[in-house]
Amino acid sequence: MRILMRAALIVLLWLAGIRGVLADKPVFKLEIRNHLFFPEVLVVPANTRIKLLVRNHDPSPEEFESYELNREKVIMGKRNAVIFIGPLLPGEYPFFGEFHPETALGTVIAE
Numbered sequence: 151m152r153i154l155m156r157a158a159l160i161v162l163l164w165l166a167g168i169r170g171v172l173a174d175k176p177v178f179k180l181e182i183r184n185h186l187f188f189p190e191v192l193v194v195p196a197n198t199r200i201k202l203l204v205r206n207h208d209p210s211p212e213e214f215e216s217y218e219l220n221r222e223k224v225i226m227g228k229r230n231a232v233i234f235i236g237p238l239l240p241g242e243y244p245f246f247g248e249f250h251p252e253t254a255l256g257t258v259i260a261e
């Protein structure tokens with residue numbers, strides 16, 4: 151019985167920890183349509199880990215790429231992807247779609 155209670159307590163603490171980790175990451179949405187990013191400028195809080203939810207509405211794949219954010223992720227056509235960024239120092243972080251770099255351009259502004 152004692153061991154069961156201890157196990158239950160450990161599970162509860164573990165769940166609380168997971169919730170805490172998930173809870174304080176702000177979520178920002180980014181969409182791809184016609185090889186363009188919406189919004190083109192994404193203002194996020196500085197010094198905070200951010201969850202980017204990217205939805206590709208185009209039928210073709212796109213790759214989210216940013217040297218400044220050190221991120222690269224393919225989003226298949228009509229699919230979603232999750233990209234974690236930050237914590238970022240205040241500043242501007244350009245990103246682009248590697249498969250359509252002439253049109254798919256955007257900037258994350260951390261402030």
Ligand SMILES: [Cu+2]
Pocket residue numbers: 213215222248
């Ligand atoms: Cu790439």
